[in-house]
Amino acid sequence: MEHFNTASAEDLEQTLLSCLRSPRWAGRVAEHRPYPNLDSLLAAADEAAYDLTWADLIEALATESLPPLPPDTYSAAHTALSAAHAAYEARFGHVFVICLDGVAPAEVLDRILEAIRSRLTNDPEEERAVTADELRRLARGRLLTALKGAGNCAINH
Template identity: 35%
Template sequence: MTNHPRAVDAPDGLDALAAADAAGLREILLGVCASRAWADAVAATRPWRGRRALLDASAAATAALSAAGLRDALAGHARIGVPGAGDATTEREQAGVRGADPALLDELRRANAAYEARFGQVFLICATGRTAATVLAALRERLPNTPAAETEIVRDELRKINEIRITRMLDGA
């Protein structure tokens, strides 16, 4: 499953988001992050006094995710190098990986498999603006991490991804 943030018309994207009914807001937020706990926590902070308040609410909700909430969030992310067909969000986020040398993509697939075997979850990185080589280097660098250290890195990467997705949604991009 992958996420598809629904665009909220700019320039009043924040106003439109804040005015959505509870079910509509939850649907929109689940398009940013697949964790219901995250969506509920962010929704509970409205009305937002500005974009920064919404982004801060997102960061706080990400920091507070339980292990189950984090697993839910990760379930909404495509494997690096394998964005879902027709999934514009992950295709855009992983644009730097697309078209990489096939040998490099094979290395990335093998490293992904090693990561998933070690940590029991998809490798999560804010891939926006990264090439396949830099993603692979980061993956290899993170493989020796302890599970606890990796959880905190994943949480921070998720925070970055959510911030980018919210910003794009508010900007109508």
């Protein structure tokens, strides 16, 4: 936590924006430094994500992309995923996001396709809530990864 708490404002902004491309979220997380421990940082990051407006989320979604498929994925799967994603974007007007933390590489394709197909049945308001939750989960996972990358030995997730 020391590295996070003492990082320059510019470095911290870059780190936070790499987790979620929302200046409002990054600003909220940064302004509450110093954090006494990882749990308080993650709680603040979650709270800041819950407080984002749909406009903030659309801004963050603009830089998101589908998660990469394992390198040995067959071409028909790429075609199926592209078609499902196009249907999703046509219905909801934004990229499909999903947090795949903890999903085995061999299960990624099935999980993505299953989620897109399932979420295509959501009404727009319901999908907004699901999308916001997936972005929050992505930001949290990326923040943990960024902290590990900074040499934070306190993180053992």
